[in-house]
Amino acid sequence: MITFKIDGQQVKARPGWTVxxxxxxxxxxxxTLCFHPAVSASGACRLCMVELREGTxxxxxxxxIYPVAEGLQVHTDTERVRNVRRWVLEMLLAACPASPEIAALAAKYDVxxxxxxSHDPDQTCMVCGLCARVCDEVVGLSAIAIVDRGVHKRVGAPFAKPTDICVACGSCVTVCPTGAMQAIFDSVRGEPTTALTQLAAQ
Ligand code: SF4
Ligand code: FES
Structure with a gap:
């Protein structure tokens, strides 16, 4: 076991665990927002930032995504951590102004x-990729992908083409932290592949 401290408390971890x-x-x-224990971590949202200290x-x-190591001194609630958390939440409020989930989380931290x-007042998706990862790693279908790059990056069907491989299992809706996938599926009512077809056409 690896021993280190979080907020002054001695903790033990198995090799390979993250902080x-x-x-x-x-x-x-x-x-956290983009993390789910069922799939690999991506480090996309940066909400889970903590401070590592050693002397000055x-x-x-x-x-x-930070691996544990013997003797680490981790702090989860310093001024630096609170500042970066507020900054990330402000960025998310601008990126997903229509997401009640993001607004509620931000309010919890007084943001x-x-x-x-904000470039799109109706946007709810933060493009964290969690929906795509669960479809790929848990469901095994890869019916969802992050397509395009930079400011045009968005959730879509692989290669931005309509797909009929979606089985409407709802896993992506369940893990989505902002409610974005729910809104898409609500709008299609029972047409398993229509949501992804719509996404591909965006
Ligand atoms: S739909 Fe949800 S899970 Fe998928 S990228 Fe957008 S915010 Fe993340
Ligand atoms: S939860 Fe760690 S970066 Fe999103």
Whole structure:
């Protein structure tokens, strides 16, 4: 076992665990959005940032992808962590202004407005890729993909072409942290592949 400290509390972890996994194992709360224990972590949202300190040296890392190591000193609630968390939540409020889930999470951390510009008032998707990862790694279908790049990056069908491989299992809706996939499926009512066909046509 590997021994280190989180918020001054001595914790034990198995080799290969991340800081986030260890924190959860010991009941220490770190907020997350793009992480789900059933699939591989991507480090996409940066909400799970924590501070590593050693003497006068410190750095911020994404806890969901940071591997544990002997003697780490992890802090989950320092001023630096709170600042970066607020900054990430402001960015998410601007990216997903129509998501009640994001608004509720931000409010929990006293973030109720954003300094960043929102380009689409109806947007709910933060393009975290969790829906695509669960479809690929758990369902084994890869009916969803992140298509395009940069500011045009979005959720769609593989190669941005309509697909009929979706079996409407709903796994993507269940894991989506912003409610974006739910809105898409609500609008198609019982047509298993229509949602992805719509996405591909976007
Ligand atoms: S639909 Fe949901 S899970 Fe998929 S990328 Fe968008 S926010 Fe993430
Ligand atoms: S939960 Fe770690 S980066 Fe999103």
């Amino acid at each position: 986030l996994e260890t924190a959860r194992e010991h009941g220490i709360e770190i907020p 040296w410190s750095k911020l890392v994404a806890s969901c 109720v407005r954003t300094r960043f510009t």
